[in-house]
Amino acid sequence: MTEMIRKYTSEIGDDDDGKQVLLYGWIHEVRDLGGVAFALLRDREGIIQITCPKKRSPEIIKKLRKVRRESVVKVIGEVKKEPKAPGGFEVLPDEFEVLNEADAPLPLDVVEKVPAELDTRLDARFLDLRKPRVQAIFRVRHQMIQSARAFLSEEGFIEVQTPKIVSTATEGGTELFPISYFEREAFLNQSPQLYKQVLMGAGLEKVFEIGPIFRAEEHNTVRHLNEAISIDIEQSFTDHEGVMKVLERLVSRVYSDVVENCEKYLDWIEVELEVPEIPFQRITYDEAIEIIKRKGEEIVWGDDFSTPALKTLSEEVDGHYFIVDWPTEIKPFYAMPYENEPEISKTFDLMAGSLELASGAQRVHIYDLLVRKIGEKGLNPDSFEFYLSAFRYGMPPHAGWGLGADRLLMSILKLKNIREAVIFPRDRNRLTP
RNA sequence: GCCCGGGUGGUGUAGUCCGGCCUAACAUGGGGGCCUGUCGAGCCCUCGCCUCGGGUUCAAAUCCCGGCCCGGGCGCCA
Secondary structure, three states: OOOOOEOOHHHOOHHHOOOEEEEEEEEEEEEEOOOEEEEEEEEOOEEEEEEEEOOOOHHHHHHHHHOOOOOEEEEEEEEEEOOOOOOOEEEEEEEEEEEEOOOOOOOOOOOOOOOOOHHHHHHOHHHHOOOHHHHHHHHHHHHHHHHHHHHHHHOOOEEOOOOOEEOOOOOOOOOOOEEEEOOEEEEEOOOOHHHHHHHHHOOOOEEEEEEEEEOOOOOOOOOOOOEEEEEEEEEEOOOHHHHHHHHHHHHHHHHHHHHHHOHHHHHHHOOOOOOOOOOOEEEEHHHHHHHHHHOOOOOOOOOOOOHHHHHHHHHHOOOEEEEEOOEHHHOOOOEOEOOOOOOEEOEEEEEEOOEEEEEEEEEOOOHHHHHHHHHHOOOOHHHHHHHHHHHOOOOOOEEEEEEEHHHHHHHHOOOOOHHHHOOOOOOOOOOOO
16 A cells, blocks of 8 residues: 555645545544444544445444544545535545554543533643643644744844752742752742843843743642743843833734634634734833722732732723832842832833733842842842852843743633643642643 | 632532432433434433541431642732
């Protein structure tokens, strides 16, 4: 037999009518009507019907009606344009081979006649991901990451990888996961922040990193994970406004690439996307406080926004927006205060509704100020030696941000739970799969 | 971590308030059978379940206490 080239189900069209094709995939469903049997073969790109009348092949129909759902099969057959078939084409099999029979019953229903809870789905994630709707999320995620990487590269940012095993807390504040590093204690890094800044001192000028961050907080919400992916940039010779422009253009680029290249997957997820208009609205922290107060929510200047406060705010401000000029007190030590008004800082958060997507700032690049601010936060400058030394020998002014990739995807696809946006999520209770 | 609500076949639900009528119901699924155009196929037969530990009681899926886990809200954050 001549060597055949495997086709995806989605590639079958008018040109194949009457021709032989080779397909690989999973048995989605079988409907056995006695004299004819229908099977749905699913691969990662779609589903096609395999139709086998008894008289065409008594051997194949026998195998077909016995095969359990989700078994892996190889099919060689003739394509027939058929209006009665779902998708308009069907394949009449000449060869039907079960490559690997699936066990039964399945831990969850891939066809989704019966829903499954997220927890059940995550326990059997490999099966959950066979659902086109679920797999589509990760096809969009792939596009999102590709777009972010392409955009930043085109903008002159150099991609770097910084260590995830570190000796001290990077920023204080958040809890870290301790790990054992030979005879010493070490931690999983909560953020590439300090390393990005050191690289500004190294003269790279524009860097980005897409990588994991680890937070040992015991939060248990639909928008927090203990292991997340962060898209981080740092840029020299610019200020917070400069990097906000990069950020909004990146978000816009991701949306337009997804709209352009992921139509099929958006369709599977049943999401309609509109590319957000840039520039995004900037509202100051003070304005946000006023809006929240006006709506009757209890808040005083200097507070961080509570979840209900952010929900209130998002009722007043549409879509994506920046909250800028935060009180210096509630931002990390590396955030640059305004010269003429040091109680507020050159900081911003990017919001999508009430969800915080990113946060950034112009950084403190003055050694003495930085040392002082570390002390003011109750941290010990001695444990930041590797970081601080980079500020003593020609550190340029710089700014940057960190964008939560999982949250961005969650917001693009309007997912209810961030765990849906992560292929194998890690939360307070979940350490497997 | 805190508050509230939950945990029943492989999956998703009903039953729990008011203990005994539960030998636990329904859908989907698994096994077997019938059927030549299904597309949530249909029909017949069949299989399979009370989260764990302790307590109350003649009697616990049902009431009480604790653990573990889940959902919603919050804190904290990206």
